[in-house]
Amino acid sequence: MPNDTMKKIVSLAKRRGFIFQSSEIYGGLKACYDYGPLGVELKRNIKDAWWRDMVHRREDVVGLDCSIIMHPDVWKASGHLAGFSDPLVDCKNCKERFRADHAPRKDAGTETEYRENGKQDGKKLKGVVGKQGYVCPVCGGGDLSDERQFNLMFRTSLGSVDPMQEIAGAVEELAKLDAKGRRERLGEIIAKSAVYLRPETAQGMFVNFKNILDSSRMKPPFGIAQTGKSYRNEITTANLTFRTCEFEQMELEFFVEPGTDDEWYAYWRNARLEWYKKLGIREKNLRLRDHEQSELAHYAKACADVEYFFPFENESGEGEWGELEGIANRTDYDLKKHAEATGKDLSYFETETKKRYIPYVIEPAAGADRATLAFLCDAYDEEAIPDQKGEDAVRTVLRFHPRIAPIKAAVFPLVKKDGLPEKSREIMAALLDQGVNCFYDQSGAIGRRYRRMDEAGTPFCITVDAETNEQNTVTVRERDSMQQTRIGVNEVVEYIKEKVK
RNA sequence: GCGGGUGUAGCUCAGUGGCUAGAGCAUCACGUUGCCAACGUGAGGGUCGGCAGUUCGAAUCUGCUCACCCGCUCCA
Helix, strand or coil, X not given: CHHHHHHHHHHHHHHHCCEEECCHHHCCCCCCEEECHHHHHHHHHHHHHHHHHHHHCCCCEEECCCCCECCHHHHHHHCHHHHCEEEEEEECCCCCEEEHHHCCECCCCCEEEEEHHHCCCCCEEEEECCCCCXXXXXXXXXXXXXXXXXXXXXXXXXXXXXHHHHHHHCHHHHHCCCHHHHHHHHHHHHHCCEEEECCCCXXXXXHCHHHHHHHHCCCCCEEEEEEEEEEXXXXXXXXXXXXXXXXXXXXXXXXXXXXXXXXXXXXXXXXXXXXXXXXXXXXXXXEEEECCXXXXXXXXXXXXXXXXXXXXXXXXXXXXXXXXXXXXXXXXXXXXXXXXXXXXXXXXXXXXXXXXXXXXXXXXXXXXHHHHHHXXXXXXXXXXXXXXXXXXXXXXXXXXXXXXXXXXXXXXXCCCCXXXXXXXXXXXXXXXXXXXXXXXXXXXXXXXXXXHHHHHCCCEEEEECHHHHHHCEEEEEECCCCCEEEEEHHHHHHHHHHHHC
């Protein structure tokens, strides 16, 4: 029952410290979430795996970490400042909210017929199309609100003087202006200090393209990678951390010679799908979906999404495909725009061939929070196992790939006497010393301790028992099979390190 | 933003004809046991989402509000 599954995952996430709602004791904040002790490890492991595979294991990619607040002109050049401001209109009849540029056109002054409240059996109403020249796309009504700007970027102000102060001082002047003039004047005042939280990390890579060429001796084909937070005022937020206003991205901008872009696009499109598989996401829950021409963003030549089948609650009751990552061919759009805006030369000169060109960009852009959620959902499993009395019982287990598991190993003394706790602590210390995140537990029955670790997704449990004192060996219990292997105490660190590599 | 649903302990949920708020699990302590969610005893933990109103009295009725879920819309 996938409907149930998401509920159980949310419950487990809260109970075990993966994901909490932001500011929960204040009643929560819309679409903001915090990662608890286990969640932060999981997310970090995913980001680290991405960084290692995309940057450290390649010669052709370098990293970058740029500021979230950038020069406001960056967003003018990239098209975000204009493109993010879609005029929205509310229908006063059926309460629909829609984009003005998507509404059906009708000549101003002509008559329009529609149903009351937009209901099929509603009373027939007649109206006149207003001077805006369009009607409601749902009910066809002409009784519409003014167009409202809805900026998808988070605006804030840079500088120690609050722009509110200047606005307060301009109140009388503003009162004399009409609505349009007032908006323009207010815009002028705010624009003096207005800056934006980035809606994507990508522009940081484009803006630093020349710096990196000049400082790193990289030449196309090469990439710049970055992870970090981005912010967008989403109209609708939903499904836990799947769509939030503040989110973390893992982006690569890969610069290539024009003409080679198609093959590099194909390369990354495939490579990125394989990455999720390699880290343990089941193949049946993954797919690549190519965008239709009409779906493509204004800058993109081609785009494909890596999608995961989330167990979200919905009408079908089965779950829903959701985007984890988009791989786009952004062409030379961004570098060209920034070159135009700044007058700087952002082309690349190839000395051997004496060719000069503005590189094309292939962009695999992944959501770190979405990936974390997908790994969590995919790891979730319930196993029917009879308990000691032979009655039906359920074992809840998170089957994380050891590389991303929050806790790599747990160390238990079978009993808390006969020097077993002391021996366990020694093994713990050796593991911690090697940077293996592990957990010590001596409370309650051993079976309970195993099951607790199953729920946290810990792949290995090391138990110190009577034989440890006699033969200097411990048991290693494997999470998925629940099989135990006996190994020497001095092999433990290497054994675990090898398994979680 | 609209429509529908939900909100009681860390989790899952009872509760009501309006009076001192409950269970199971979880957590902690002690004891016992010792390899797969054991047993006993005890303990801690609740602004009944928030604010206001009606009332002698509100978790319960009314209004507003916040958050989450579903649908529509949106997703450069």
